[in-house]
Amino acid sequence: MRPTLLILPALALLAGCASTGTTSRPARAGPIPIPTGTLGLEGVLGQNARGLVARFGxxxxxxxxxxxxxxxxxxxxxVLDAYLYPKGSSEPTxxxxxxxxxxxxxxDRASCVSALQMRxxxxx
Incomplete structure (x- = not known):
C-alpha cells in the first residue's frame, strides 16, 4: 500500500501545474488581396497593333x-501572344x-512583358 500513498501526492503536485484558464492566441493578420493578374499589364491591355509594335518591336x-x-x-x-479584337467599328485592341x-x-504575364520591353x- 505504501507505493500507492507515494503516487497520490506526486499526482496532486502535477495537477497543480496544469493550466485552468484559457490561453489567448495572437491575432492573425487578415488575408492580403492578390491582384487579378493584370498588374503590370496596363500598357498592353487595350493597346492597338501600332502600340504593341512601338513597345515590343x-x-x-x-x-x-x-x-x-x-x-x-x-x-x-x-513568348507573348496578344489577341486583338475590335469593339464595334473601332480598331482592334x-x-x-x-x-x-x-x-x-x-x-507570369507581367514578367514576360517586362522581358520583352527590355529586349x-x-x-x-
Missing part, C-alpha cells in the same frame, strides 16, 4: 482570323494575353 508572327488578330512577340526568355517560356512552361530597349 517587330512581331515574330502576325495572324488574322476574321476580324481578330494575333501578334506574337518573343525573346530568349518568353488587345483583350487577352497568353505567355509562356520558350520551352513552353508557364511564366526592345536594348536590342538583345
Amino acid at each position: 517587330t512581331p515574330t508572327a502576325d495572324l488574322m482570323e476574321g476580324t481578330a488578330r494575333k501578334l506574337q512577340f518573343s525573346s530568349a526568355t518568353c 488587345v483583350t487577352y494575353l497568353d505567355t509562356r517560356q520558350t520551352d513552353g512552361s508557364p511564366i 526592345a530597349r536594348t536590342g538583345k
Whole structure:
C-alpha cells in the first residue's frame, strides 16, 4: 500500500501545474488581396497593333482570323501572344494575353512583358 500513498501526492503536485484558464492566441493578420493578374499589364491591355509594335518591336508572327488578330512577340526568355479584337467599328485592341517560356512552361504575364520591353530597349 505504501507505493500507492507515494503516487497520490506526486499526482496532486502535477495537477497543480496544469493550466485552468484559457490561453489567448495572437491575432492573425487578415488575408492580403492578390491582384487579378493584370498588374503590370496596363500598357498592353487595350493597346492597338501600332502600340504593341512601338513597345515590343517587330512581331515574330502576325495572324488574322476574321476580324481578330494575333501578334506574337518573343525573346530568349518568353513568348507573348496578344489577341486583338475590335469593339464595334473601332480598331482592334488587345483583350487577352497568353505567355509562356520558350520551352513552353508557364511564366507570369507581367514578367514576360517586362522581358520583352527590355529586349526592345536594348536590342538583345
